[in-house]
Amino acid sequence: MQIQIVTVGKLKEKYFVQGISEYTKRLQAYAKIKIMEVPDEKAPEQLSESEGRQVKEKEGKRILAQIKPDHYVFALAINGQMWSSEQLAENIEKLATYGRSQLTFVIGGSLGLSDEVLSRADQKISFGKITYPHQLMRLILVEQVYRAFKINRGEPYHK
């Protein structure tokens, strides 16, 4: 299985870099994992609604350029479907069974994801009603994907 994570902006803090590389290293035993960072759109702190939409659209186009037509896309969205770790694992397993082996997870930038990206998504998933900064979301996501593989293999880790 190939897992691609598309994110907006560069990972800055060392502690995130270390955490994410630890889980991507562990994940390599189960899947090919690739993290694609697309540039964020520079914008002032205060934005009108239409300026905010334009920022998301520009970032959205960069995200979509990384997604191939045969990719099954999970968009991370606060208002998406809330799943347990077991449900995420089950869905990944089901996709593999149906031959959908190219999965892309998308994390938005500081303003979120454009409508275009959300429409491309096959599934919108939420990690709860809390808003996480996108860099922390990346760490949580790689841990949850790793956890999903451990659950599917019945290997110790998951509690």
Ligand SMILES: C[S@@+](CC[C@H](N)C(=O)[O-])C[C@H]1O[C@@H](n2cnc3c(N)ncnc32)[C@H](O)[C@@H]1O
């Ligand atoms: C800082 S948040 C963006 C907040 C923006 N107001 C929104 O509603 O999307 C950056 C990205 O992290 C992801 N994210 C943050 N919290 C999340 C959550 N609880 N569940 C799923 N994704 C989340 C989403 O992909 C989001 O686009």
